[in-house]
C-alpha cells in the first residue's frame with residue numbers, strides 16, 4: 149500500500165464519515181478527484197473503517213455506471229444514446245467519434261486526452277442528437293461537426 | 306424601464322445562449338436596460354430565445370438569436386411585435402407557470418410570483434387538512450405509476466413512528482423525458498416548496514432530493530436555491546439535502562432509490578413493506594416525483610377544486626409532456642389531461658420535422674409502448690393510454706416518422722433494459738438479453754418465423770417472474786410493436802427487407818449510372834473511401850467495404866445515390 153493511499157483513505161473517512169450510507173459519496177469524491185477508482189484505495193479505506201468493507205465498496209462501485217476502474221482521459225465525451233437522440237441518428241455520432249479518435253466506446257485515447265462514453269439521456273432531447281463534453285452540452289451534433297467539437301477549447305460548465 | 310431576458314437552461318446553453326447573454330452584457334447600457342437570466346420556457350426548438358419587456362409587459366420575442374444578431378436586436382428592440390405564433394396560448398400551465406419567466410437563482414423573483422405563500426398557508430393547516438386537500442384535488446403521481454398523492458401522504462401521516470422522511474425523486478431515468486430537468490433548472494423553489502409541504506403534511510423532518518448526476522446545471526441551481534431558502538428561514542424544523550445518483554436507471558424505482566441512498570447497490574426489493582411503512586433506514590418515507598411536487602404549491606394556493614376542474618374524471622389536472630424525436634417543434638408542453646395525442650403532436654408539436662407522415666409515437670419510455678398513427682386520437686389520460694398498450698409514464702413522447710424502423714426501436718429498448726436490469730431476477734437479467742439477441746438477429750436478416758413465438762413466450766415469462774416494474778414491463782416495447790407493426794417484423798424475417806432503410810444488414814447503397822455526373826463529391830466525403838470513379842465519369846460503390854453510413858446519399862445533389870432493400874430478385 150502506498151502511503152499516499154493510506155493518507156487519502158484517512159482523509160476521506162474524516163471528510164464523509166465511517167458509515168455505509170457514505171459509500172457512494174466517498175466513491176464519487178474518489179472518481180472526481182482521482183479520475184477513477186483505484187482498488188488499493190478501496191482496500192486502504194476498508195482496513196481503516198469499521199462499517200465500510202472492501203467487498204461492499206467494490207460491489208457498489210461496479211453497480212453504478214459513474215464509476216470506472218481505469219483512469220479516464222483529460223476530457224470525457226458522453227454521446228447521448230437516449231431514445232430521442234437514437235431516433236435522430238445518435239449511432240452515427242458514436243461512429244464518428246470512434247473513427248475520429250480511433251477508440252471504442254468505454255476506451256481512452258493512447259495520449260490520455262479523451263475518453264468516449266455513451267449515456268442514456270442528457271435531458272436535452274429537444275436538441276437531439278446531443279453530446280456532453282466535460283459537463284458542457286452540445287446540441288444538434290452531426291457526424292461532420294464531430295471533428296470541430298474535438299478541437300473546441302475550454303470545455304466545462 | 307426595459308428588461309431583456311435570455312433563457313439559460315441546459316438546452317438554451319447548448320444552443321449557444323450563454324454567448325448571446327455575454328454579448329448582450331457587453332453591448333447594453335445598464336442605465337437603460339436591465340439584463341436578466343431565466344431558464345427554459347419549453348420552446349426548445351427556438352433556442353436561444355431573447356425576450357424584451359417594457360414595464361413588465363412583453364414587447365418582443367427573438368428566436369434563434371446568435372451573438373452577431375445582438376447589435377440589430379438592440380436597435381430594433383421595441384419595433385418588433387411579440388410573436389403570436391407561440392403555442393403558449395394553447396397550453397394550460399400549472400407546473401411550468403414560472404419556467405422561462407423568472408430567474409431561477411433568485412428566491413425573491415419566485416416570491417414575487419406567489420412563491421412560498423402555499424407553504425405558509427399549509428403550515429397554518431393541520432397535516433390532515435393538507436392531505437385531504439391533495440386527495441380532493443385528484444392529483445396522481447407523475448413519476449409513472451399514477452398513484453393518488455393524497456392517499457400516499459395519508460399512509461405516511463397515519464404511521465405513528467418517527468422520525469419520517471420525504472424524498473423528491475429527480476432521477477428522471479426515461480431516456481427522452483426532460484420535464485423534471487426543466488422544472489429543476491427553471492423553477493427550483495417550486496419543487497422545494499412542494500417537498501416542504503409534503504414534509505408538513507406527513508410529519509417528516511428530513512427531506513432529500515435524489516437527482517441524477519447527468520444534470521449538473523439542475524444540481525447547481527438546486528444547491529443555490531437550498532442555500533437561499535435556508536437563509537430565508539423557511540425550512541422550519543426540516544433538514545433538506547441533495548443526494549446525487551451515480552448512474553443507474555433502476556434507481557428511479559423507489560425501493561432501489563432508497564437502497565442507493567443507504568449506500569448499497571441500487572436493487573429493488575419486494576413490497577410490502579411500502580416506503581410509508583418502512584422506508585429509508587426503516588423510517589416512514591414518502592417518495593414523490595418532481596412534477597408531482599411542483600403541482601402542489603399551485604393546488605394549495607388555488608384550492609383543490611381549481612385543480613380538479615382541469616382534466617378528466619380519473620385523470621385530473623394538467624400534465625407536462627416532453628416532445629422529442631422526429632417532431633417539428635420539440636420541447637415541453639403542458640396540457641390539460643384528456644387532450645388528444647393528435648392535438649398535442651400535430652397542433653402544438655407541428656407534426657413531423659421531415660413532413661412525412663407520423664408512423665408511431667413512443668410513450669412511457671422503456672416500460673411504455675408505441676402508439677400507431679391510427680390511434681392518435683387517444684386521449685391523454687392514464688386509462689386511455691394504457692388501453693393502447695403504452696403508458697403515460699413520466700410523459701416522454703418520442704415521435705417517429707416513416708424513416709424509423711420499429712424493430713430497431715424495440716431492439717433499442719431491450720438493449721437498454723438488459724443493460725439496466727439490476728440482475729436480481731433471472732428472467733429479467735437473462736430473458737431480456739435473449740430478447741435483445743433475437744431482435745438483433747431479426748435486424749440482421751437472420752431471423753426465423755419461430756422467433757416471433759419465442760419473443761411472445763419470453764415476454765410472458767419475464768413479466769411473470771420479475772420482481773419490479775422494470776422487468777414486469779420490459780417486454781412492452783416488443784409487444785406493442787408486434788401488435789401494431791407485425792408486417793414489419795415479417796418483412797425483416799421473410800423478405801429480408803427494412804422499409805425504413807435503417808437496418809444496415811438489409812440495405813444497399815447504389816449509384817445510378819444514368820444520373821451520376823461524376824462530380825466526385827460522394828467519393829471525397831465517403832468516410833471509408835469506398836467510392837471509385839474518375840472526375841466526370843460514373844462513380845461506383847464498392848459494397849464490400851461500404852459501412853452504410855448514408856453520407857453519399859445525403860451529399861449527392863443529383864439524386865444519383867439510391868438505397869435498396871429486400872431480396873434481389
Ligand SMILES: Cc1cc2nc3c(=O)[nH]c(=O)nc-3n(C[C@H](O)[C@H](O)[C@H](O)COP(=O)(O)O)c2cc1C
Pocket residue numbers: 445446447448449450451452454474475476477478479554555556557558559560592593594595597598773774775
Ligand atoms: C425502473 C423504474 C424506474 C423509475 N424511474 C423513476 C424516475 O426516474 N422518476 C420518478 O419520479 N419515478 C420513477 N419511477 C417510479 C417510482 O418508483 C415511484 O413510483 C415514483 O417516484 C413515485 O412518485 P409519484 O407518486 O409522485 O409518481 C420508476 C419506477 C421504476 C419501476
Ligand code: SF4
Pocket residue numbers: 555572573574725726727728729730731733734771772773774775776777
Ligand atoms: S425485475 Fe429486473 S430490475 Fe427489477 S428487481 Fe428484478 S432483476 Fe432487478
Ligand code: SF4
Pocket residue numbers: 816820821822823824825826827828844860861862863864865866
Ligand atoms: S455525388 Fe452523386 S453525382 Fe457526384 S459523383 Fe457521387 S453519385 Fe455521382
Ligand code: SF4
Pocket residue numbers: 814830831832833834835836846850851852853854855856857858
Ligand atoms: S454509405 Fe457511407 S460508406 Fe457506403 S459508400 Fe456511401 S458514404 Fe461510403
Ligand code: FES
Pocket residue numbers: 228229230231232233234268269270271272273274276277278480481482
Ligand atoms: S435522448 Fe438524448 S438528450 Fe434526451
